[in-house]
Amino acid sequence: MANDKRPTIHFSDEQAQLLEVATSFAQDKFPLNKARARVAAKEDFDAAVWKEMASLGWLGVAIPEEFGGSGLSLAEVVTIVEPLGRALAGTPLVSTTLVAQALLKAGTRAQQAEWLPKICEGAVGALALIEPHGDWNLGHLTAKAERPGDLLVLSGTKTFVTDAASADLAIVSVAMDGAPALVLLDRQLLGAAKVEREIVIDETRRSYRVNLDGVTVPSDNLLDPSRTPDTLKNLDEAACLLLAAEMCGGASGVLVTIVEYLKTRKQFDRLIGSYQALKHPTVDALMAIDGARSHLYYAAGIFGDAVENEIAVRMAKALACDALAFASDRAIQFHGGFGFTYDCDAQLFRRRGIWCEAQHGDAAWQRKRLASLIL
Amino acid sequence: MSLDQKELDEFRAEVRAWFEENKPADPGFLLPQSFMEVGSDEQFTFLRDWQRKVYEAGYLGLAWPREYGGGGKPQILQDIATREMVRQKVPFLTNTIGLNWAGPLILHMGTEEQKKAYIPGILNADDIWCQGFSEPDHGSDLGNAQLKAERDGNEFVLNGSKIWTSLGKHAKYMILLARSNPSANSKYEGLSFFLVPMKIPGVEVVPIRKLTGEYGFNQTFFTDARVPESCLMGRENGGWQVAMATLAFERGAVGGQAGGHAMMSKDVSQVLALARAAQRNGRPAIEDPLVRDRLVQFIMEEKSFALNSARANIKPLVVEWPGSIAMSGKLAATEYQRRLNQFALSLQGANAAYYVGDPNAYERGQWQRSYFNSFSGTIGGGTSEIQHNIIGERVLGLPKG
Numbered sequence: 168m169a170n171d172k173r174p175t176i177h178f179s180d181e182q183a184q185l186l187e188v189a190t191s192f193a194q195d196k197f198p199l200n201k202a203r204a205r206v207a208a209k210e211d212f213d214a215a216v217w218k219e220m221a222s223l224g225w226l227g228v229a230i231p232e233e234f235g236g237s238g239l240s241l242a243e244v245v246t247i248v249e250p251l252g253r254a255l256a257g258t259p260l261v262s263t264t265l266v267a268q269a270l271l272k273a274g275t276r277a278q279q280a281e282w283l284p285k286i287c288e289g290a291v292g293a294l295a296l297i298e299p300h301g302d303w304n305l306g307h308l309t310a311k312a313e314r315p316g317d318l319l320v321l322s323g324t325k326t327f328v329t330d331a332a333s334a335d336l337a338i339v340s341v342a343m344d345g346a347p348a349l350v351l352l353d354r355q356l357l358g359a360a361k362v363e364r365e366i367v368i369d370e371t372r373r374s375y376r377v378n379l380d381g382v383t384v385p386s387d388n389l390l391d392p393s394r395t396p397d398t399l400k401n402l403d404e405a406a407c408l409l410l411a412a413e414m415c416g417g418a419s420g421v422l423v424t425i426v427e428y429l430k431t432r433k434q435f436d437r438l439i440g441s442y443q444a445l446k447h448p449t450v451d452a453l454m455a456i457d458g459a460r461s462h463l464y465y466a467a468g469i470f471g472d473a474v475e476n477e478i479a480v481r482m483a484k485a486l487a488c489d490a491l492a493f494a495s496d497r498a499i500q501f502h503g504g505f506g507f508t509y510d511c512d513a514q515l516f517r518r519r520g521i522w523c524e525a526q527h528g529d530a531a532w533q534r535k536r537l538a539s540l541i542l
Numbered sequence: 543m544s545l546d547q548k549e550l551d552e553f554r555a556e557v558r559a560w561f562e563e564n565k566p567a568d569p570g571f572l573l574p575q576s577f578m579e580v581g582s583d584e585q586f587t588f589l590r591d592w593q594r595k596v597y598e599a600g601y602l603g604l605a606w607p608r609e610y611g612g613g614g615k616p617q618i619l620q621d622i623a624t625r626e627m628v629r630q631k632v633p634f635l636t637n638t639i640g641l642n643w644a645g646p647l648i649l650h651m652g653t654e655e656q657k658k659a660y661i662p663g664i665l666n667a668d669d670i671w672c673q674g675f676s677e678p679d680h681g682s683d684l685g686n687a688q689l690k691a692e693r694d695g696n697e698f699v700l701n702g703s704k705i706w707t708s709l710g711k712h713a714k715y716m717i718l719l720a721r722s723n724p725s726a727n728s729k730y731e732g733l734s735f736f737l738v739p740m741k742i743p744g745v746e747v748v749p750i751r752k753l754t755g756e757y758g759f760n761q762t763f764f765t766d767a768r769v770p771e772s773c774l775m776g777r778e779n780g781g782w783q784v785a786m787a788t789l790a791f792e793r794g795a796v797g798g799q800a801g802g803h804a805m806m807s808k809d810v811s812q813v814l815a816l817a818r819a820a821q822r823n824g825r826p827a828i829e830d831p832l833v834r835d836r837l838v839q840f841i842m843e844e845k846s847f848a849l850n851s852a853r854a855n856i857k858p859l860v861v862e863w864p865g866s867i868a869m870s871g872k873l874a875a876t877e878y879q880r881r882l883n884q885f886a887l888s889l890q891g892a893n894a895a896y897y898v899g900d901p902n903a904y905e906r907g908q909w910q911r912s913y914f915n916s917f918s919g920t921i922g923g924g925t926s927e928i929q930h931n932i933i934g935e936r937v938l939g940l941p942k943g
């Protein structure tokens with residue numbers, strides 16, 4: 168649209184540095200065979216690498232200095248998540264970052280003082296926002312908290328809670344007195360819930376179904392109810408931003424996989440990359456990634472802006488969903504019979520894409536939300 | 543000279559005011575949407591006068607050297623002026639080939655004499671330029687051009703024809719790619735590049751009717767037309783490199799253009815207005831969920847262009863495929879125009895079937911016309927298919943076909 172001024176992308180020196188460091192870290196620690204090792208691994212995540220990430224200060228990037236973080240913003244987290252996404256790293260970085268954001272938005276002083284420093288040092292956070300009905304509307308809650316006296320009694324089931332078996336804390340959304348509420352569960356309270364491993368499409372993830380029936384929680388564990396609706400909205404938007412980063416990274420990664428194959432595989436005595444039926448869609452993938460990345464870094468740069476925020480992150484997520492879906496779908500096809508195998512990396516990226524689309528809304532969902540925001 | 547934000551804002555305000563005041567009134571006839579569609583003398587005269595006025599006001603060629611008629615000012619000022627022209631949807635600047643690729647080429651590699659002789663007339667629209675690249679039998683395969691340029695002493699004799707010559711009827715000069723050595727080792731080595739005067743014996747320009755029913759481009763016939771060797775640009779038989787440099791300017795992959803816009807592109811805000819006016823089931827079309835979904839897609843895509851340009855300037859964000867954004871801009875923008883115009887037709891319901899001339903046609907049938915005209919972008923200047931090849935090969939490093 169014909170605006171007076173062209174939009175600018177705010178990109179900080181810190182972002183530039185982190186992008187560089189995270190890119191080499193990802194290449195170092197997460198070669199693609201690592202993603203395969205993850206698939207087979209028992210543990211929720213690679214604890215040694217997680218420790219290194221904590222010691223690099225990455226878990227506290229968007230946490231204020233008073234709590235042991237570096238006081239930057241999610242824009243800087245994006246520059247870490249994108250290269251890790253490219254390498255298909257399976258780490259609790261996104262969920263832990265979001266848990267910290269929830270505490271910053273709506274946590275009590277006591278909750279913040281207890282948990283934010285621990286997160287900076289490597290405590291793993293899990294988010295329990297999704298329910299068996301699968302609705303992307305985070306306000307659609309059937310899990311409940313009832314308040315007989317000073318305790319909260321929880322009931323209902325949350326799904327797709329990543330790393331729940333090893334998480335140090337989880338933030339759970341429930342309905343309470345007819346409104347949404349967020350409740351903090353520490354390791355011990357989580358242990359009181361029934362936690363069952365789910366079989367999920369992205370095999371680098373460890374995901375759990377958490378049945379809350381009968382879990383009793385001190386009311387101190389409630390996040391500030393007056394700020395909960397805003398916090399849920401903010402969490403949804405922050406998640407869209409970080410998932411868009413993860414998907415842009417994945418799309419760039421799978422594009423390289425395609426290009427390498429097209430430059431080495433021969434049929435009819437010609438490199439298959441010389442065939443336009445393969446070359447042209449590969450260019451389309453590149454252009455889709457270009458657009459998605461530009462939206463991503465725009466959204467990252469303005470994150471926190473009251474008006475533009477939601478529009479920008481939903482656009483970034485919508486385009487990143489499409490870019491990764493297209494690139495990874497074509498990656499399977501362009502590898503021929505090998506593309507149909509478990510051994511071909513294309514499927515890893517396709518699985519990651521579907522996982523990320525399913526989290527916080529796919530492209531069509533984002534566009535529907537956008538329509539009501541901008542039309 | 544570096545300018546601070548305040549100076550830039552002041553300049554923007556000045557430019558804005560000037561265009562608001564001087565923007566020409568509706569001439570009462572349909573204007574072309576790009577230089578590729580200038581079909582009648584009245585259209586041409588109107589557009590030439592407009593370019594002259596913009597130049598004289600100081601908003602064109604701002605960053606070109608003073609000694610050749612430019613403004614000698616920083617590029618950013620021209621960018622601001624250009625953006626303002628796009629924003630206010632003023633008519634495009636018709637000497638597009640001169641302003642955007644022949645001119646920059648001459649400034650880039652021409653002799654001092656050539657710069658003095660050609661640049662001022664490009665800016666003030668006295669000298670219109672056209673392009674003689676495509677031939678009836680060789681278009682995408684430009685390197686195969688066969689129009690003959692035979693040396694005769696210190697002259698060249700031209701024979702053959704060029705086709706799809708935009709502005710050919712009005713042009714004083716042509717940039718011409720011709721075969722000067724038919725027996726060279728490869729097709730690329732036998733070509734030379736000329737700056738050819740059009741009003742010489744042996745050059746004939748014949749208009750061609752285009753898909754909209756209007757005139758717009760031409761076929762140019764050369765029959766023993768003689769030009770002096772001083773018309774050569776670059777080396778004799780070194781024309782391919784010059785043509786490639788020209789295309790880099792034409793596709794915007796390299797900067798240095800005089801500025802101003804070359805095309806009256808549609809934008810999604812115009813389609814939003816249409817979606818509010820058009821009807822679906824007795825309601826404004828903009829309430830239809832499927833229409834809304836498409837509109838959001840167009841809005842996101844259009845925003846990508848501006849954001850891509852912004853990102854292209856941030857080094858750490860373009861390390862992997864440098865040049866990707868610059869090289870794909872033409873393809874992205876022209877295909878977008880084609881799809882946007884097509885959607886604008888579908889929004890009109892039954893009325894999509896009207897055409898220019900019917901009093902009931904929505905907005906004088908301009909959407910029907912601009913849909914057809916949008917193919918000028920997806921075909922001219924290297925087709926979308928060729929753009930895909932170029933990006934695949936030069937950006938992604940894929941093997942040639």
Ligand SMILES: Cc1cc2nc3c(=O)[nH]c(=O)nc-3n(C[C@H](O)[C@H](O)[C@H](O)COP(=O)(O)OP(=O)(O)OC[C@H]3O[C@@H](n4cnc5c(N)ncnc54)[C@H](O)[C@@H]3O)c2cc1C
Pocket residue numbers: 443578672673674675676677678679680681682683705706707708709759917918921922923924925926927928931
């Ligand atoms: C409005 C307009 C204005 C123009 N103005 C000028 C001008 O002023 N001066 C000038 O010199 N030229 C001009 N052109 C010509 C334009 O550059 C050519 O039309 C264009 O390069 C295509 O060449 P062609 O017409 O010979 O089509 P062809 O090359 O014959 O192409 C036919 C089809 O085959 C496809 N194709 C061809 N080769 C390949 C390949 N290798 N891989 C995949 N697909 C392929 C094309 O994409 C196209 O779809 C203009 C064209 C238009 C439409």
